[in-house]
Amino acid sequence: MKNIRKKKNGRKKSIRLVIIPTLIAMITIPIIIVLVMNYYSTQQLLTQRIEQSEKNLATQFTTQLDWIGLELENTINSLSEKAEFQEFADDQDEEAQAAIQEEMQSVKTNSMYIGNAYYAPVNQAVIGTVEDLPTDFDASATTWYQRAVERNGALIWSEPYRDAITGSMAMTISRAIIVDGDLYGVLAIDLDLTRMNNYLTSVQNGNTGHFFVLSETGDYLMSNDPKKIGTKIGDSTLVKEATDQTGYIHDKQKIDSYYAKVSRLGMTVYGVVGEDEMANEVNATNRAALIGLLIGVVIAILSALVASKYVMTIAATLTKAFNSVEEGDLTTEITGEDFNMLPNKPYLRKLTKPKAINENSDEFGRIAFAFNKMMHQFRQMVGGIQQKSSHLMDMTQTLNDISKQTTSATEEVSETITGIAQATSIQTKDTEDTVGKMEELSKTVGEIDQNIQKMGQHTDDTTIANGKNNQMMSEVHDNWETTIDTMAKLAKSIHGVNEDIQNIEKIVKVIDGISDQTNLLALNASIEAARAGESGRGFAVVANEIRKLAEKSDASTKDIAAIIKNIQEKSNEMVSKVEQSHSESEIQTKTIDEAIDSSNKVTDQMDKLVESILNVASLGFVISAKKDETLVAIENIAASAEENSAGTQEVSANAEEILATMEEFSSSIAKLETIANELKEETDQFKLN
Missing domain, CATH: 1.10.287.950 (Methyl-accepting chemotaxis protein)
Structure with missing residues (x-):
């Protein structure tokens, strides 16, 4: 064609530079967000699990301590009601002394946490399970004896102390035997804290934690470090913040320490863990997150390359088709093979099966179908123009038929333009319908994305439950x-x-x-x-x-x-x-x-x-x-359809002007013949078959 524009030289821009980074970002950013949320969620769950385990073990040990104290109280109350203790008055009565000795030995044997059990009659030698008792030992000078006498038959627990004979930490529960207002003696049982400490130190609190017991004044009574037993930490945060019966202490650690008080014995059980308690779990989570991120990045890159390749293939197909039309080939059509990204090789024939091009195809198939339909109508229009050019050439042969032939040709042109206008209107309506369907598709895609996110959440919950099961x-x-x-x-x-x-x-x-x-x-x-x-x-x-x-x-x-x-x-x-x-x-x-x-x-x-x-x-x-x-792309097609509609209206107006100026047509027959020749030359440049 004479008016074909020459292609401009220069570097061409590509949409691939936009598609690839965008898709990679759209895939990797959510993955990073999910991994970060999973990291903090995992850390929180681990903290809760460790604190709950800490609480359960401390509560269990506290309950056991309280039960042991109650057992000793019941034991000493039961002994105080027996006649052997209420009627013993002479240390020369060997039979009564043997009976009391047997009772004391039975009490000590029945509980692994009892150090010694003994009975101190008034002004007589102590009877009990104490070995190597000094000959000059005076029970009435001890604190537990004096306080029991002061309480006049009520139970009394001593403060924790280190036993002078065994060297172990102990507490003594005592009760005065009073019958009819007369003091017969004092019953006492030692609670061996060292044996209880052996049990406490055998309990594992997580990977790095341990338990210890403090007195009300902050003295170490039990600990996995023997050097700490007997030392005082009364000014520490652990003692000051333990104001309730049970609770957690926020001592600026990642995992709070738990405490539970044993009111009966005046003790507090503490559970603490080290700074690196969650190190193994956190490292495993970080490794899994890194692997997941790398896999996500690889998938994002591959997806971006495939998507950009697909878009570039479609763009190249459309560009090639429009260039062919620009060169005058109106037989150009887009086929399903033009959308294949893979080479058309025999071994790839199954993968490169042509896509169907019809009004029921996908979005790109419908674009190709609309283009083919437009070219078909354009061929019809150009063919009509060629026919009209031949008619104009014939009309110039005789002046008598000019008016009739011109009128007939003008009417035919008007009808053709009307048909084109109708077809353009239909095309515009189809384009609007396509836009509506695309919006419905967008909504459906959004719902699919929400369902996938819910599925992912359910899958995470199932994974956690399965881990607990393991x-x-x-x-x-x-x-x-x-x-x-x-x-x-x-x-x-x-x-x-x-x-x-x-x-x-x-x-x-x-x-x-x-x-x-x-x-x-x-x-x-x-x-x-x-x-x-x-x-x-x-x-x-x-x-x-x-x-x-x-x-x-x-x-x-x-x-x-x-x-x-x-x-x-x-x-x-x-x-x-x-x-x-x-x-x-x-x-x-x-x-x-x-x-x-x-x-x-x-x-x-x-x-x-x-x-x-x-x-x-x-x-x-x-x-x-x-x-x-x-x-x-569809909106661009709609805009083009509106422009075509405006053009057909303008041509229709020109046809009316031709009908109005038929009288002037005779004087312009020579000019019309020249124009008809030029029009025929122009339309002959288009390839219609």
């Missing part, structure tokens, strides 16, 4: 292993008992042999006594008694042998049952291991599900971006 299964496995070890030790002990029983059987056989020898000796003695006559009669009586004793010993050894045989049978049966239980325990251990493996597989599948959700979310962002670009 932890509980591990604890069950550890407890079961401990049970199996205990059963093995029990089997070993029963084997030892069985061997001891066999040794007893040997001893019984020896005794039986001795009995037989004794019986034989008695018989010989009887014979010798008979020979001796009257002088051996007394010896015969003794020999007869020895023989009877030998017979009784023989009968007893037989009974013992029968009992031992019965015990051996039961012992062997018990060994068999214990070994059977041990075998069944090994089968149960295998079952628990299989359950743990299954739980781990569930965790792996949950991780894969989370990865799939992230992929779906990234595709949602891509669809949203494509929707915005398509909406802009």
